[in-house]
Amino acid sequence: MSFLTVIFIFDLKYYIIPDETIYPAIFFSMIWIVYLFSFGAIGKMDIVYTVFSALGASLFFFLIWFFSKGMAMGFGDVKLAILIGLLLGFPKIIPGLFLGFLFGAIIGSVLILFKRKGFKSEIPFGPFLLMGLFVSLFWGEKIINWYLSLSF
Numbered sequence: 001m002s003f004l005t006v007i008f009i010f011d012l013k014y015y016i017i018p019d020e021t022i023y024p025a026i027f028f029s030m031i032w033i034v035y036l037f038s039f040g041a042i043g044k045m046d047i048v049y050t051v052f053s054a055l056g057a058s059l060f061f062f063l064i065w066f067f068s069k070g071m072a073m074g075f076g077d078v079k080l081a082i083l084i085g086l087l088l089g090f091p092k093i094i095p096g097l098f099l100g101f102l103f104g105a106i107i108g109s110v111l112i113l114f115k116r117k118g119f120k121s122e123i124p125f126g127p128f129l130l131m132g133l134f135v136s137l138f139w140g141e142k143i144i145n146w147y148l149s150l151s152f
Contacts, residue, residue, distance in 0.1 A: 003028070004130055007080065011126035017076030022083060029086040046089065053093040054085030060097075077125050084133050092140030095147075100125075100132030 003025035011017050033050060036042045061081040064072050081097075088096045104125055111117040136143070 003083075004133070008127050008130050011076070011124040015122055015124050016074070017080055017126050019079075022076065022079045026079070026083050026086065029083060033086065049090035050086055053088060053090045054082045057081035057085040057093055057097060073125050077129065080126055080129055084129060087133060088136055088140065091144055092136045095140050095143045096132045096136030097129070098132070099135050100129035103131045104128035 003021055006021050007017055007025070010021065033042070033047060037044075037047055058078050058081040061073065061078040065075055065078055084096060085093050104123070107128065108117070108123050111121075111123065112119065117123060
């Protein structure tokens with residue numbers, strides 16, 4: 001939580017996610033996963049889902065970063081996606097990322113509407129991703145079950 005708080009505030013204030021914070025956060029998250037596995041709190045498939053969540057989320061963000069040439073988001077968000085994937089795992093990564101984008105779109109739209117930012121202004125994305133992480137961490141399964149109960 002300390003790492004996430006630092007990332008949230010630093011990105012909000014300076015528009016950057018420092019490597020000195022994100023790399024130790026990723027490292028300690030991996031240690032935590034190994035710890036949980038060693039005591040039987042999670043199984044081998046949970047680790048596989050967690051690793052694929054981290055890699056899949058970071059690949060998705062990397063592609064956005066790569067094809068936009070860094071204009072749509074910074075590379076720190078790619079590294080933050082690894083951390084979020086490790087903390088949430090599958091399937092909670094899905095509502096976590098969705099909510100991060102949703103919160104960013106809503107708050108960004110409000111800032112533009114009230115002329116606090118323009119269409120070409122930079123808005124730090126990390127805080128929105130972390131808000132999505134927190135919501136999905138606590139209510140991700142309920143959100144998924146609610147969504148799956150909808151009939152289309």
